[in-house]
Amino acid sequence: MKVLLTRPKGSNELMLRALNDKSIEAIETPLMEIKPALPCQSVVLQLPQADKIIFISQHAVHQFRSLFKVLPDRCQIFAVGQRTRQALQKMDIRSVSVATQRQDSEGLLMLEQLKSVEGEAIIIVRGQGGREKLASALTERGADVHYCEVYQRVLPKLHQSDISKYWQQQGVDTILITSGEMLLNLLKLVESKQQAWIKRCNILVPSDRVLKIALNEGFTRVFNAEGASQSAMLSTIDKIIDTLKE
Incomplete structure (x- = not known):
């Protein structure tokens, strides 16, 4: 092999x-190849008021950290998988909820903390583009969801x-x-x-x-x-x- x-x-x-x-x-x-991207300024202004912030990948964590040194104290932090969680822990963020049964959007949606989110402000930190499953489901559950897109994915030369x-x-x-x-x-x-x-x-x-x-x-x-x-x-x-x- x-x-x-x-x-x-x-x-x-x-x-x-x-x-x-x-x-x-x-x-x-x-x-x-992962390249930095500047998130929409209106979303940046909403970060301090977020109830929950979800990181889709370790790249999202790394690029977010290069733009923002701290996270809001009051919000809950979520990671799509263990590698993303470990990246957050390197930022000294210890209280991170992570998908366990499946390390993807479907796995996150199974978490109890994301089942009753009506009226909550949720920021999804990710790359530009990608799946809409997570945001769509959380919106259907009554959350106000926005993307903070901090990187772009390109095909290497x-x-x-x-x-x-x-x-x-x-x-x-x-x-x-x-x-x-x-x-x-x-x-x-x-x-x-x-x-x-x-x-x-x-x-x-x-x-x-x-x-x-x-x-x-x-x-x-x-x-x-x-x-x-x-x-x-x-x-x-x-x-x-x-x-x-x-």
């Missing part, structure tokens, strides 16, 4: 180390023919994907000559939603890790290895 790691630069080191500990070869090609040929030459057979956007970026970088090869690779995805995208795009070996965390991805890799032994 040879694994391709695709998270943004600086986010793959722990997984590389964990795979090395298992004697699994891996290479890194970030399929997404990679030469299409060179990079896809390099992956194949390196013997990549397993690819870790943590978002639908990242999966689509992967396809943009694969030349027609490598399409048949890439779609035979093991594709690890974090959710049913991304699983459906992968299947619709013609991938034949798609595995739902049911989370984007390192532990979820590693567990799924172990299961793939077990099936190869059978």
